[in-house]
Amino acid sequence: MNGHGRSGGRPTLEEVAVRAGVGRGTVSRVINGSSKVSERTRAAVEAAVAELGYVPNRAARALAANRTDAIALVIPEPEARFFAEPYFSDVVRGVGATLAETDVQLVLTLAGSDRERRRLAQYLSGHRVDGVMLASVHAGDPLPELLAELGIPAVISGRRSADETLPCVDSDNLAGAAEAVRHLLGRGRRAIATITGPLDVYGAQCRLDGYRQALADAGQPADESLIALGDFTEEGGRRAMRELLARRPGLDAVFAASDVMAAGARRELRAAGRRTPDDVALIGFDDSVVARHMDPPLTSVRQPIEEMGRTMARVLLELISVRQSGAGESPEHAIVLPTELVVRESS
Numbered sequence: 001m002n003g004h005g006r007s008g009g010r011p012t013l014e015e016v017a018v019r020a021g022v023g024r025g026t027v028s029r030v031i032n033g034s035s036k037v038s039e040r041t042r043a044a045v046e047a048a049v050a051e052l053g054y055v056p057n058r059a060a061r062a063l064a065a066n067r068t069d070a071i072a073l074v075i076p077e078p079e080a081r082f083f084a085e086p087y088f089s090d091v092v093r094g095v096g097a098t099l100a101e102t103d104v105q106l107v108l109t110l111a112g113s114d115r116e117r118r119r120l121a122q123y124l125s126g127h128r129v130d131g132v133m134l135a136s137v138h139a140g141d142p143l144p145e146l147l148a149e150l151g152i153p154a155v156i157s158g159r160r161s162a163d164e165t166l167p168c169v170d171s172d173n174l175a176g177a178a179e180a181v182r183h184l185l186g187r188g189r190r191a192i193a194t195i196t197g198p199l200d201v202y203g204a205q206c207r208l209d210g211y212r213q214a215l216a217d218a219g220q221p222a223d224e225s226l227i228a229l230g231d232f233t234e235e236g237g238r239r240a241m242r243e244l245l246a247r248r249p250g251l252d253a254v255f256a257a258s259d260v261m262a263a264g265a266r267r268e269l270r271a272a273g274r275r276t277p278d279d280v281a282l283i284g285f286d287d288s289v290v291a292r293h294m295d296p297p298l299t300s301v302r303q304p305i306e307e308m309g310r311t312m313a314r315v316l317l318e319l320i321s322v323r324q325s326g327a328g329e330s331p332e333h334a335i336v337l338p339t340e341l342v343v344r345e346s347s
Contacts, residue, residue: 011052019048070105071316072129074120076141078112085232085260086288087305091135091157094309102317104130111143121146130324131316133157134166139200153319155312158203159334167319169312169335171303173203176339177210178217180255180283180301183341185218189253189281193226195240195265197257204232207257207285226251230261237264245272252280253347259284259291259300266294266346281347296345303339311335 017024022041029037030045037045048054073095075082082088092108099106107129111120124132124146131153134143137160144166147154156168184192194211197204212222225247228240237256241264244251254269256262262284266276274280276296284291287302315335 011054013054016045016048016052016054019052020044068128068130069103070107070129071099071131071133071313071320072107072109072124073133073135074109074111074143075135076111076117076138076143077136079110081112081233082110084234085258086290087258087286088135090288090305091309091312094306094311095133095313096309097306098310098313098317104317117143124150124152127152131155131320133312133316135312136201138198139202153316153323155316155319157308157312158201160202162202164202164334167315167333169308169315169337170203171305171308171337172339173206173303174210174213176285176301176303176341177207177255177257178214179210179339179341180285180299181211181214182218183299183343183347184253184255184281184283185214187253187281187347190220191223191226191248191251192253192255193228193244193248193251195228195230195237195244195254195256195261197230197232197261199229201232204257211255223248230257232258232261234260234264234267237261238268239264241265241268245269245274253282254280255283255285257285259286259288259294259298262298262300263290263294266298276346283341283347287342291342291344294346299344299347300342301339302342304337307337311337 013024013027017027020027022045026037026041027045030042073092075088095106109120111117132147133155135157137144137156137158139160144154144156154166156164156166159168159170181192192215194208196208199205199208215222226244228243230236230240237260240261254265256265262282266282269276269280276282282298284298284300286305287300291298291300
């Protein structure tokens, strides 16, 4: 008989039981760490496992340990925005890179409508995943509270407020926006407008705060007529740009809170006969593929989106491990990653 059982394949639980001289149930109890086994029996089973090179079936062990070996990435946005916004594909890529080194399966869920949220709540209530990552959460979203009620470990990408209670991974939105506006001031621009993201998203609010802060530091408090509300979509960027040009035709720079909105603003500026950067300098946020492919190429605030995805997955795996083993320290509660201004021809 070879070291891998009679079949020449992977040794089975039954073969371990025969080698140890015990029943199949006893082997299962030893493998799952049950205390209802004598030391002598445990030693015999462990010796048989070592001799045969037995590897426990992961699915069976997961069931016994109440583990699914799956985690969910929940994006509470409509499908159209998920596919139009490079931010999300970068988050998915980062999460995937961390999980590639594990046996954990990723479940990707879009929950942009009330119906999708209800379906997701039902799914999560069945404890079909070991943990959840939430990306792009709006203020008032009931999902984080639901996860807390269900006792499911969760990590959030982008805080809901300064007092975020969930472990979170974020980029320094305020500093990034302030650096963009300082750059425009340094280029001699004086009527600097901004197109915000939806202000029920904390990151968008922080970008607006950074815009205001940089202007205040330069001794020129923000002019409210130069602030237009956007929604992180290209059409929202066009609409806001039209509004700004109608209000302040003499504006000479625009800081858009996302590259996608900057692309919409650029189209509107061109339609109005304004040259970029000669008449109006333009800066976006994200440094996505959109920025590099615009004409002219877009100056943008780079946030390390892929790294945010990688970090979010790592923190969640640590949380799950601590929760299930009851040992070790909980990971850091809030991680804020630095941003960087990437200067191109548009400014």
